[in-house]
Amino acid sequence: MAKQLAFYFEQKHCVGCKTCQIACKDKNNLAVGQLFRRVSEQEGGTYEKRGAAVIPRRVYAFWLSISCNHCVNPACVEHCPTAALQKRAADGIVHIDQERCIGCQTCIKYCPYGAPQFNPDTNKVGKCDFCRDLLAEGKEPVCVSSCPVRTLGYGTLDELREKYGALNQTKGLPNATITQPALVITPHRHAISG
Incomplete structure (x- = not known):
């Protein structure tokens, strides 16, 4: 692979406005209930x-x-029975070939991040590409x-790790060793120690 593209999330400054979620939904013309990027609140204390x-x-x-993390070892690609899910060699982007997708939803079962979304109107699965x-x-x-606070970014995984570190999981996310997400996070102070 020439390079692995990755997302950067500066969690410590995210205000939870959901502009990224709405912009993604609008761009992809997603049906009600479908989200390729989701913003969720995590809270706690005593x-x-x-x-x-x-x-x-x-x-x-x-x-x-969180959206699809275009994982280094994507479980969705590994378990897709029709090879509709593919990881591009040039940049590591995981995408779905809609011609091959049979809507079996196996990818949904195996993705720890909930990235693949079933569309009942088309009987196919879609996700962030x-x-x-x-x-x-x-x-x-x-x-x-679209992020008004500029908490989201992207680049190659190596460049982002060099600039921000290698943290790719915080509270609320599954164990990163499952799929090795192409994600780098600058965490909120309570997302690690919480």
Whole structure:
């Protein structure tokens, strides 16, 4: 593989506005219930009761913005019975050949990130394709270009790791050793120690 494209997520500054999620949904004209990028809140903390009062202790909230992570070892590709899911050799983008997809949803079962989404109208599965069409025009993926706080970015996995470190999982995400996601995260302070 020439290079592995990856997403960068600066979690510590994400405000959970869901602009990336909406931009992706609009660009891909997704049906109700389908999301190729999802933003979710993670919260926690403790409290102490003093008589009738409840005193919060170390209460926190942070957000996750997750799409397909175009994993180094994608379980969806490995288990697709028709080879509809493919990993491009040139850049590591995992995409679905809609002509080959039979809608069996095996990829949904094996993806730990919930990236593949079944469309009951077409009886096929779709997912983030890293905005291949925009990349071909020299543009950024729509989730990256739409983020008002600039918490999303992309580049090659090696460059992102060199610049930001190699962290690719935080609270709320599955164990990264399962598929080795092409994702680099600058975490919220409670996403690691929480």
